[in-house]
Amino acid sequence: MMPNSGSRILYVDDDPGLCRLAQRKLERMGFVVELAHGGEAALEAIGDRPFDLVALDHYMPGQDGATTLAQLMELPSPPAVVYVTGTQETHVAVQALKAGAADYVVKSTSEDFFDLLGRTINQALDARRLKAEKDRAEQHLRETNAQLEAMLVEMNHRVANSLQMISSLVSLQARRASGEEAQTILMDMRRRIDAVARVHRQLYADGGGGTRICMAAYAHALGRDLTDSFGLDAGRRRIRVLAEPMELPTATAISLGILANELVSNACKYAYADDAEGEVRVRFEPIGSDGYRLTVEDDGAGWDENNAARGTGIGSQMIRAIAEGLGARFCRSNSATGVRAIIEKLPPE
Template identity: 50%
Template sequence: MPRVLYIDDDEGLRLLTSRRLRRHGFEVETATDADSGVAMLAEGGFDLVAIDHYMPGKTGLDALAMIAALASPPPVVYVTGSDETSVAVAALKAGASDYVVKTVGEEFFDLLASSFRQSLERRALVEAKEEAEQALRASNERLAAMVKEANHRVANSLQILSAFVNIQASATVSDEAKSALKDTQQRIAAIAQVHRRLYNSDDIATIDMAEYLRPLTEELQATWSTPTSPRKVNLSADPLRLKTDRAVSLGIIVTELVSNACKYAYDRDKPGEVRIRLTQEGECFSLSVEDDGPGFDLAARPKGTGVGTRLIKAMAQSLGAELDHGEGPGARICVTAAL
């Protein structure tokens, strides 16, 4: 049976309440004043407490404040007179779970028992809610840790793969093979950048594209620059976020377009610049990559293997994007897609 403490200075009412509520399924112990009642509560073991307002020394409101200061206070049902609505309101504001108007007759004990049950049910619901929320938080933390660990492992694997490709490129004598392996390294780097961002971010669903593209373009600039033919890669990006898979696709497109511009737009012994601009326009984003080279002929055969062109088209298709080869003094390619 639920164990209840009833605090009231009326000895006759205490005894009668104890007997009547036992019939309703409650085990009732009593206290004569606030101090002795709170002392009993501090020892623990009570599921609920009922307090009368008028008592010698300290009122029920004083007892309510003392109970609220306990480490784990039980629900409190406040007992008031019929003309003490303001007292009942004050008790509820101070933390009481419910209040019951003291009357003469069996109806009072029925109301008291009903209030006890409702208060205990509310406490059980609150505890169940807190346990569920705690379990959900723990589950989310475990899931986030697992995802971060997975991203960390993927990033490490990509770094190892890039190192293998570099070793193979060093052992290859064919210039064409070296160029193809170098391109492969850049593609791996574009994907690895996403996983590095995911591993260091609390948001594992989307990527800040400005933060993602900045180190990627710096790597591309360092890769394709030489002392005699520096390649400057300028980035201008609006603050927008894309889902992870879309960020990867866009990163590969940037890698291929910048690599093509660095390789084919300028002579090997001359400097050159590649400009990247990412903008948001309503529910769409637009990416443009341009250079100041001689431009290109869409009908001409690719200067390289053609893998880069196929990758660009495949990634654009995965984004549901439109490709536009803009006119200018050099090459200008635009990619437009929904966010």
């Protein structure tokens, strides 16, 4: 069986004899061929029934091929068009291709012309089929992506709700805990859960389909969460967030959120005396295209690396482990007025 056998072809020419000859030759190649003796007749035929391809002559009395081609291209689903011309002037073929023709052949009555016409028709039909398959595949991909994004929205919503429920249960348990150390441990755990939940809440609020987090929005929201969690008085103590525009992958944002939570929590708990004023500053900033720096600093009592860790020490261990997992550098030092902690990952060289 010939390639594209059974395809419906409309051959358009004002020469009835050449039309009949072309019909016989093309039907021997396996095509189903109908004839139209002019541009208007061609458009009428296409309006009545579908065709896979139109072989369109250029020079015709009344409505010529160029005008007919333009009207064909305006159809909702135009057929492929092979432009047939008897002229050797290349600008005619070039204009036809620019107007939407798939290909062109130079007309003659020799056997070679019909062989060339048949091969050109097959090539145009192959290209049309491949384009249709590509369009269907792209449409299927768009539909699949839309479904996956909808599922991701729902997943982020459910994860955020589940984490919120766990956070509430941990908070309830902390209030019922008998010892101060147990209450502190449980409240620290709650803040860590909230830092992860905040990412999923932001993804859900943004539509849920993304895989990157706007760190400026996340950092400001995390600062508000920590302010509420510690019950800070904005007039006496506050958390100030300075975040430059940048986006990071969700997994990285979660890790940095946990790191920021630990560093801010340490500053809120240990930098200032209970009755002292002060602030904790959090800064997110990009380094190059793929690097970043997280800085948390206070104006408090400072840090003595020779003294044992205050609290359980789990937070410090967690900070170093997460920073190492990110491939980032962690350093903590006394600044002019307090403590500065930095998590920094440089972009690859």
